[in-house]
Amino acid sequence: MHNCDSKKTGKILLLFLSIGTGFCFFLGTTFYHLITDRKLPNFQAKKIESAIRGSIYSSDGFLLASSKKIYKAVVNTYNIDPQKKDLFVSLFSIYSKIPRDEIELKLQEKGNVVLSYDIDSKSASYLKQLNIKLNTLNVFRSYEDKNGNIFKYGLSIVESGESRDYLYNDAMEPILGYIYKENDKRITRVTGVKGIERSFNEELKPINDLLMIGKRDIGFNVILNKDSNFQDRIDGYDIISSIPLKLQKKIERLTDKNKIALGAKEILVGIMESKSGKIIALASSARFNPNAITKKDYPALNASAVEYSYEPGSIIKPIIYSILLDKNLISPTENIFLENGRYKLHNFYITDTRKLQSSSVEEILLYSSNIGMAKIAQRLEPQEYYESLQAFGFGKQTGIDLPYEKNGTIPDIRRFRSEVYKATVSYGYGLRTTFMQMLKGYNTIVNHGIAYDPYIVEYLQVPQQIRYKLKHQEPLRILSDKTAMEVKNTLIKVVKEGTGRSAQVKGLTIGGKTGTAHIAQGGKYVRKYNSSFFGFVSDAKGNEYTIGISVFEPNEIEAYFASMTAVPLFKEVVELLVKENYLYPSQ
CATH class of the missing domain: 3.40.710.10 (DD-peptidase/beta-lactamase superfamily)
Known part of the structure; x- marks a missing residue:
């Protein structure tokens, strides 16, 4: 009887020890997370929109030269859910008009992959809408790298540069001029080389890029509120030529x-x-x-x-x-001897096409006499x-x-x-x-x-x-x-x-x-x-x-x-x- 009670007491004690150990572990874990940084996805977003070069117009209102933005599409392959990769490829191909096989080939790379460098503004807008849909469909997932950093990026549509269009091809060249491209940190800028493009380069240059920093929404857009930072975009000045x-x-x-x-x-x-x-x-x-x-x-x-x-x-x-x-x-009526069209000045001969014996000073100009000009110039x-x-x-x-x-x-x-x-x-x-x-x-x-x-x-x-x-x-x-x-x-x-x-x-x-x-x-x-x-x-x-x-x-x-x-x-x-x-x- 006594032996039976002793065993029962031991079991109860073991149970209490297990519960106590678990509770201590829970408290320790909770305390650890309270006093250490948590590796959560970044809920901040930053948007930069580059200002562009000013346009050049003729005096009668025709647009001669203008700039437009070019965008690139970037995706991190680690953030694409493997089960929904085919869906991503299909939708991106439809929206970008890039063949599926090209996209699949690029996605064989690991990490950040540029799917296209040459996207126009209209297509870029559509692809930004696609990014929202892809997030709604949970195509993208969070990923933890080997350093324990957790990140989740969607489809990023960012500027890759600026291109310059001359709408009337060779019209007003070479005085209109042309440009060359140069890398400016994250994007490609254009600079005037000749003509108006060069002489008014400083006026045409973009003045101020748009900058937005703040919390993001589900579509990775910046939420503008009192805690966000905002800087307006100001493009370069337009140039109006005097030439129609x-x-x-x-x-x-x-x-x-x-x-x-x-x-x-x-x-x-x-x-x-x-x-x-x-x-x-x-x-x-x-x-x-x-x-x-x-x-x-x-x-x-x-x-x-x-x-x-x-x-x-x-x-x-x-x-x-x-x-x-x-x-x-001189006097216009003064008479000048014109040597009958051939005049020797030192060892140099001067001739006239029209051989005249003499003429008035004004007639020297009328008949374009070299001899007459040579004499009065002395x-x-x-x-x-x-x-x-x-x-x-x-x-x-x-x-x-x-x-x-x-x-x-x-x-x-x-x-x-x-x-x-x-x-x-x-x-x-x-x-x-x-x-x-x-x-x-x-x-x-x-x-x-x-x-x-x-x-x-x-x-x-x-x-x-x-x-x-x-x-x-x-x-x-x-x-x-x-x-x-x-x-x-x-x-x-x-x-x-x-x-x-x-x-x-x-x-x-x-x-x-x-x-x-x-x-x-x-x-x-x-x-x-x-x-x-x-x-x-x-x-x-x-x-x-x-x-x-x-x-x-x-x-x-x-x-x-x-x-x-x-x-x-x-x-x-x-x-x-x-x-x-x-x-x-x-x-």
């Missing part, structure tokens, strides 16, 4: 047509609003598609209007003439010759809002001590100018002796569609109004009576000067030419434009004189301005 696309495209077609007809290397056409310096067209036949630049496009990437300098030939004559007239060194002292060319803008940049503008070349002032050098410069040799310098120089004569800096961008536009007009350099007076008007009237006579007769359009006032310049190669002049016609057109309503035409290296066998190349194109351009309602001929 409709006019520019039609001018480009003219350059293309004439390039083929004349067998030219390149043709440039520039149209400037005389009273402001605003460029309304700057077209080249050498263009490229910035969406797909190839090796053969490399020669066209530079804007010849500002990056190529050349000896101008006879188009410089009105500028030298105006300098002499403004300094009272009246300029070396310093005033040099400084007057500088005042007109030669040997320095015009101030146009395009990058990599060349200065051209005016040789050292000491060269002007030479009578021969004074002579050659007077008819366009021995110095180098750019197309834009010549256009600005002619506009000074056309616009009452006042020089305006040319420009091709008129406004900056902030994302709220508010426009800010850009300020430009104050205009400078270079010639007296009287001198400018006299030279302008002589240019009108050149078109009526001289070398520019085929530029006339009924009901409009047109003036200008032709120039056909030999090209030097290897230290000597060869049988290649640059032909130009620079001038202006105005109507009775007060509309007035300075226009420059340059035909680089036309076919030297058939037709290369400016009167046969640049002048007919000038007339076509004027007729187009009439058709497009920029000019109104009197009846």
Whole structure:
């Protein structure tokens, strides 16, 4: 009996010890979890949305260049429930339009896998909705790595970069420019290389990325409340050009047509609003598609209007003439002996195409006499010759809002001590100018002796569609109004009576000067030419434009004189301005 009670007591004691041990273990475990960090899934979320580069518009409202985001789809293979992997592949294939076998191949990798780098905004939006559905269907599960970290990520749709689209392919190239891509930590950014893209790169650059940090919901979206952090997205400024696309495209077609007809290397056409310096067209036949630049496009990437300098030939004559007239060194009615078309200056011979015994100073310009220009140019002292060319803008940049503008070349002032050098410069040799310098120089004569800096961008536009007009350099007076008007009237006579007769359009006032310049190669002049016609057109309503035409290296066998190349194109351009309602001929 006693032995039986002893066994019963032992069992009860053992039971109490077991219960006590279990209770102590429970208390210890509870205390441990209270005083140590728990490895739970992260309930915080962070969202970054990159701002993008500003757009470029034409003055008539056409979108020329714009940026768009590209997204990538990322998934962690450890978070996909093996039982629902097939469902994930099927749905992702439907939403992304990526074949199943491609997705399955990529999912053979372990860890974070990029399923696609090139997803557009619309598809990215659909895939974000898919992520919510996949979470609802419990396609994703939590996973604990070897370090004891627990994580659960869904399908992540994140930005991979930014792409730039040029909606009208080669339109307005090369002055519109192009970009290159560079890595900026987590994404790819674009930066301007040439043209407007380069000169306004800082204004176009994105200003501020969107940043959201806070608690997340089931779809891994940030919940915005008083505890979250928020920074707004601000894209780059938009650029509004002064050039209307409709006019520019039609001018480009003219350059293309004439390039083929004349067998030219390149043709440039520039149209400037005389009273402001605003460029309304700057077209080249050498263009490229910035969406797909190839090796053969490399020669066209530079804007010849500002990056190529050349000896101008006879188009410089009105500028030298105006300098002499403004300094009272010549009189238009004064008679000059022209040596019957052949003149020896020291050991250098100067010839004229039109062999005249003599003419008035004004007729020197009308008939483009090299001999006449050589003789009257000697009246300029070396310093005033040099400084007057500088005042007109030669040997320095015009101030146009395009990058990599060349200065051209005016040789050292000491060269002007030479009578021969004074002579050659007077008819366009021995110095180098750019197309834009010549256009600005002619506009000074056309616009009452006042020089305006040319420009091709008129406004900056902030994302709220508010426009800010850009300020430009104050205009400078270079010639007296009287001198400018006299030279302008002589240019009108050149078109009526001289070398520019085929530029006339009924009901409009047109003036200008032709120039056909030999090209030097290897230290000597060869049988290649640059032909130009620079001038202006105005109507009775007060509309007035300075226009420059340059035909680089036309076919030297058939037709290369400016009167046969640049002048007919000038007339076509004027007729187009009439058709497009920029000019109104009197009846």
